[in-house]
Every structure is written in C-alpha cells, then in structure tokens.
Amino acid sequence: MSDTVIPVERIERVIYLIRGQKVMLDRDLAVLYGVETRALKQAVKRNEARFPADFMFVLSDDELSKWRSQFVTSNADRMGLRHAPMAFTEQGVAMLSSVLKSDRAIDVNIAIMRTFVKLRQMLDSHAKLAKKLAGLEAKYDEQFRVVFEVLNELMAAPEPKRKPIGFSVKERRARYSAR
Numbered sequence: 001m002s003d004t005v006i007p008v009e010r011i012e013r014v015i016y017l018i019r020g021q022k023v024m025l026d027r028d029l030a031v032l033y034g035v036e037t038r039a040l041k042q043a044v045k046r047n048e049a050r051f052p053a054d055f056m057f058v059l060s061d062d063e064l065s066k067w068r069s070q071f072v073t074s075n076a077d078r079m080g081l082r083h084a085p086m087a088f089t090e091q092g093v094a095m096l097s098s099v100l101k102s103d104r105a106i107d108v109n110i111a112i113m114r115t116f117v118k119l120r121q122m123l124d125s126h127a128k129l130a131k132k133l134a135g136l137e138a139k140y141d142e143q144f145r146v147v148f149e150v151l152n153e154l155m156a157a158p159e160p161k162r163k164p165i166g167f168s169v170k171e172r173r174a175r176y177s178a179r
Contacts, residue, residue: 006032006108011115016087018063022119023087024112025059032108033100043099044086050099055092059084090116 014028026044030037044051059067064084088096090113097109 006111008111008115008118011112012119015115015119016067018059018067018087019057021089022116023089024093026086026088029088029093029096032112034104035100040100041083041086047099050095051092054089055095056086056088058086
C-alpha cells in the first residue's frame with residue numbers, strides 16, 4: 001500500500017453476516033476509503049448498473065434494528081443513520097474500486113480482498129478439520145470408549161467423606177442402656 005497499511009484485524013471487525021452473506025456496510029467502507037458516507041452512496045447511485053442485488057443491497061428496517069442491537073451505538077451514531085445502510089458483498093466491494101477512482105481506493109480494495117480470501121481459507125481449513133475429526137471419532141469410537149470412560153471417572157471429583165453433623169439416636173440409646 002502507498003502510505004497507510006490497514007491491519008487485517010480492522011477490516012475483519014467490520015465484516016458482518018447479513019442474509020447469510022459476509023458484507024461490509026457503506027459507513028465502514030467510507031471510513032476505510034477516506035471519503036464521506038454520503039459521497040460513497042452518491043457514487044454507487046450514479047453507477048447503479050454496476051451493483052446488482054448480489055453485489056449490494058440496502059438493509060431492511062428489521063435487519064437494521066437487529067444489526068443495531070448487536071452493537072452498542074451512541075445516540076449521535078443512531079441519529080446519523082437517516083437512511084438505511086448499503087451492504088456490499090465481496091464482489092460489490094471489488095466493484096467499488098472502479099467507482100471510487102483514487103489510489104487509496106485501490107490500496108484499500110486490495111487489503112479488503114486479501115482479508116476476504118484469508119477468511120475463506122480459515123473457514124475451509126476449519127471445515128476440513130471438523131470433517132477429519134468426525135471421521136476419526138466414528139472410526140475409533142469403540143476402541144477408545146473405555147479410555148474415555150476411565151478418563152471421565154478420573155476427572156470426576158470424588159465425594160468427600162465427612163462425619164455426619166449431629167448425633168445418632170441408636171448410639172444414644174446404646175450408651176444409656178449400658179449404665
């Protein structure tokens with residue numbers, strides 16, 4: 001990147017799962033691109049043909065309220081949302097670089113694309129690991145069942161042996177009858 005490197009973690013924090021898709025909201029993208037949200041929205045509206053529904057969609061009132069409830073937002077932040085945010089999929093973010101023509105837009109887009117690729121690779125590796133573990137569990141379940149039972153018994157806290165509080169009626173009678 002030219003003069004500013006955007007950490008992957010910063011980008012990951014503003015990727016949300018909405019409608020089953022990983023998306024970034026217009027306001028977060030505007031901050032990353034260094035433009036006003038209003039300017040980003042205007043650029044998108046001037047180029048609507050470049051943003052079909054699978055590239056960008058506007059959050060419904062219900063989606064917006066659910067999104068807000070997940071995050072603590074100040075009153076000033078809520079007041080700033082006069083219009084529902086636009087949500088951009090990975091393809092929509094890629095298309096933004098052709099709409100926002102600046103060196104920073106290109107650099108930010110490259111960083112965002114790398115982040116999406118990293119997230120996809122992580123999900124893929126987790127899925128492969130889960131599948132492998134499930135296979136091993138099914139294959140060796142019977143052989144290791146006894147081992148797991150013994151381990152569970154060893155890990156269970158033993159019940160402490162305490163003397164009962166109070167006295168036993170039988171003991172008391174025995175003492176008095178001996179006199």
